[in-house]
Amino acid sequence: xxxRWLYNEQQQLAIDTGDGDAGIYRLPYKPQQLVNxxxxxxxxxxxxxxxxxxxxxxxxxxxxxxxxxxxxxAALCAVAFIRFGCPQMPQSWHFQKSDLxxxxxxxxxxxxxxxxxxxxxxxxxxxxxxxxxxxxxxSMQVSAIKTLRQYQVMKVLNNRxxxxxxxxxxxxxxxxxxxxx
Numbered sequence: 715x716x717x718r719w720l721y722n723e724q725q726q727l728a729i730d731t732g733d734g735d736a737g738i739y740r741l742p743y744k745p746q747q748l749v750n751x752x753x754x755x756x757x758x759x760x761x762x763x764x765x766x767x768x769x770x771x772x773x774x775x776x777x778x779x780x781x782x783x784x785x786x787x788a789a790l791c792a793v794a795f796i797r798f799g800c801p802q803m804p805q806s807w808h809f810q811k812s813d814l815x816x817x818x819x820x821x822x823x824x825x826x827x828x829x830x831x832x833x834x835x836x837x838x839x840x841x842x843x844x845x846x847x848x849x850x851x852x853s854m855q856v857s858a859i860k861t862l863r864q865y866q867v868m869k870v871l872n873n874r875x876x877x878x879x880x881x882x883x884x885x886x887x888x889x890x891x892x893x894x895x
Contacts (some may be wrong), residue, residue, distance in 0.1 A: 717758035719797075721751045727798060728792055729758065739787065742865050748798045765793045769836065772822045780880050782834065783785045783850045783864070791865040792838055792848055802869035806843055808856040809874040816872075817845070823878035828856040834878055838867065845872055878886065 720728040720738070725745040726894045731737035742783075758766075769792045775783035781788075809826045817840065824835050824847060833854035835847035844867045862868065 717763075719753070719756040719758060719794075721753055721755075725807040727751065727794060729794065731850050739790055741791060743794065743799065743865065747800055749800055750841075751798060762797060765796060766790065769793070769822075773836070776823075777881060778858065781850060782852055788836060788848070788850060788865070792836060795848060795865075795867050796838055799867060802846060802867060804869045804871060806871040806874050808860070808868075809870055811873050812876045814873070814875065814877075817875050821877070821881060823850075823881060824875040825878050826854075826868070826874055827876060828854065832876075833862070833869075834880070837875075840872065843872060844869055845875060847875075 717732060718730050720727070720730055726740055727748060728738050728740045731739070766789050770785050770789035773781060773783075773788055778785075778866050808828050810829055819840075822837055823838055824845070825832055826835055826847065833849050833851035833856045835849055835851075837845050838848055839846040846867055848867045849864055852864050856862055862886055
């Protein structure tokens with residue numbers, strides 16, 4: 715059975731992967747976070763499948779014990795937001811600047827530091843100036859009155875992106891392995 719997007723009368727976006735009730739994933743996005751959706755059912759198309767596979771493989775690369783999320787669920791949320799999410803206005807002021815001159819294109823994870831908390835994010839989209847990042851951490855406090863929820867997306871200036879600690883740890887582990895070899 716082909717996967718399909720569902721949007722019900724309660725304005726809940728979900729994806730049906732064809733495994734009965736166990737295969738229906740309700741996505742965490744509120745109606746105001748989504749573009750106007752006027753369908754009850756829509757196929758999960760080839761672009762969705764390619765994006766899902768790319769993000770799923772990138773996240774599985776880190777292993778289940780390293781990330782605070784299930785790679786399958788995070789990849790589904792990423793595809794859903796890219797396909798149906800409202801365009802974001804940058805909210806860089808919540809986050810501290812980094813010292814990086816340019817963000818390495820091969821990095822799919824980053825961290826953002828609000829001064830209140832630090833969280834790990836999946837980079838959904840990046841250009842020369844801005845990055846759209848989805849929170850993978852369970853939550854993140856960004857101000858005295860605002861907390862992000864898991865899978866919430868923020869658009870920030872690239873100069874706010876910090877290397878993910880798990881990427882730094884992998885790099886160090888690889889360097890040590892090469893020295894020992």
